[in-house]
Amino acid sequence: MAWSYDFPRVEAGAERAFRLPMGVASPLWAMFSAAAGVGVAYWWMTRWTRAVNFEALAGAAPTPLATPEPAEIVAESTAVVEQVVDEITETVVETVADDLTLMTGIGPKLSLALAERGVTRFAQIAAWTADDLATFDADLALKGRAVREAWVAQAKRLAS
DSSP states (O other): OGGGGGOHHHHHHHHHHHHSOHHHHOHHHHHHHHHHHHHHHHHHHHHHTSOOOHHHHHTOOOOOOOOOOHHHHHHHHHHHHHHHHHHHHHHHHHHOOOOGGGSTTOOHHHHHHHHHTTOOSHHHHHTOOHHHHHHHHHHHTOTTHHHHTTHHHHHHHHHO
8 A cells, every 4th residue: 555655646637536525426316317308308399390280279160071971871881881790700711710829738839730631720739539539649649648638628628
């Protein structure tokens, strides 16, 4: 520590720094004020760039367009809606698949492998026989997992 006596100015500066009130000299105040300034600037920028509907402010009402008879609109829209609902219902009934990963022992990869073989519903698994279990066990290399984890019973419970 004898070498520190060679630098008296450093010690005097350190003592002077500790005499300053720490609240005034703290860099946290500068960071806080910068963050607050950025927040205020952002708030003002979003207020000035907001879209304004000048017609609504001026009180101008748009002129109404010529409209067809309400009965015609209702008849046309009802027919279109019924047709679209029928198409959507047919599509949804055909394409909806159950989430097979809800069953114990079936993960995403195995669910995908079953879907490639046409098995997408719990009802399909619930209807499996012992021969079906053996076939899928051999095809997917399950090593008896379907029987051990009672997939048929799980599928019956989840199908209902």
